[in-house]
Amino acid sequence: MSEPADSVQNQLAKLKKKYAADLPQKVARVEEQVATFLSTAWSEEVCFATYRQIHSLAGSAGTYGFGELGTAARAGEHLIKRSLENKAPLGDRERGELAVVLSRMKELAAAAAA
Amino acid sequence: MKELRRILMVEDEPDIQAVARVALEAVGGFTVEMCSSGREALSRVKDCNPDLILMDVMMPGLDGPSTLKQLRADPGTAAYPVIFMTAKVQSHEVSRYKDIGGLGVIAKPFDPMTLAASVKTLWEQEHVGTG
Numbered sequence: 001m002s003e004p005a006d007s008v009q010n011q012l013a014k015l016k017k018k019y020a021a022d023l024p025q026k027v028a029r030v031e032e033q034v035a036t037f038l039s040t041a042w043s044e045e046v047c048f049a050t051y052r053q054i055h056s057l058a059g060s061a062g063t064y065g066f067g068e069l070g071t072a073a074r075a076g077e078h079l080i081k082r083s084l085e086n087k088a089p090l091g092d093r094e095r096g097e098l099a100v101v102l103s104r105m106k107e108l109a110a111a112a113a114a
Numbered sequence: 115m116k117e118l119r120r121i122l123m124v125e126d127e128p129d130i131q132a133v134a135r136v137a138l139e140a141v142g143g144f145t146v147e148m149c150s151s152g153r154e155a156l157s158r159v160k161d162c163n164p165d166l167i168l169m170d171v172m173m174p175g176l177d178g179p180s181t182l183k184q185l186r187a188d189p190g191t192a193a194y195p196v197i198f199m200t201a202k203v204q205s206h207e208v209s210r211y212k213d214i215g216g217l218g219v220i221a222k223p224f225d226p227m228t229l230a231a232s233v234k235t236l237w238e239q240e241h242v243g244t245g
Contacts, residue, residue, distance in 0.1 A: 008140045012226055015132050055172060059201055060129040062223025070223060074201075 019064045023109035030054050031102055042089040051080040069108040076101040118237045120145045122164035124155040126173045133226050142230025152176030159191050171200035197236055
């Protein structure tokens with residue numbers, strides 16, 4: 001509405017390029033948080049921090065045009081949310097699902113940054 | 115109809131702040147003030163005096179709905195219109211955000227090229243005919 005579309009597109013492209021370059025680190029931080037969540041006694045505080053972190057990545061990835069990564073992160077978010085709602089650790093099956101999700105997120109982040 | 119010019123955005127995620135600023139300023143032509151938390155918004159809102167507050171729902175500390183509740187409890191800030199931004203956009207969730215006083219809801223993730231238009235549409239729905 002305000003500036004020429006190419007100028008806006010350039011600004012968005014620069015932001016997207018930087019976001020993509022940072023994605024592997026962002027996913028690594030999520031992975032670290034999930035590892036903490038899974039390796040320590042269940043606590044609502046740690047569970048919520050994990051939920052928030054993966055929720056943020058799900059939202060930002062989608063907004064920056066990395067829809068597949070956003071969808072994968074959203075799947076992980078739902079798993080953590082289940083733990084939060086049940087106030088209980090994830091079961092073995094859910095842990096396995098989460099590992100698959102994280103692995104996929106790492107692949108997608110690496111591809112985006114390449 | 116009152117013109118929408120100044121927006122106070124309350125969003126804790128820097129990546130979202132950056133893209134939303136471009137979306138609202140460069141695409142939409144609005145003036146944007148950015149706050150990173152509900153508490154910061156409460157402390158700055160009167161100085162900023164926005165036409166509209168665009169607020170993330172899930173934030174650490176004071177979340178969006180709690181921030182809105184505190185805005186409404188203060189006569190000096192009660193009238194600021196608030197649009198929520200959230201991934202939770204099922205109809206019952208949207209209804210809940212409207213029930214607590216939100217003007218409307220914009221879904222996350224959002225398209226930077228259409229965010230400003232979505233905000234303007236919700237604004238106009240509320241302000242048509244209010245002079």
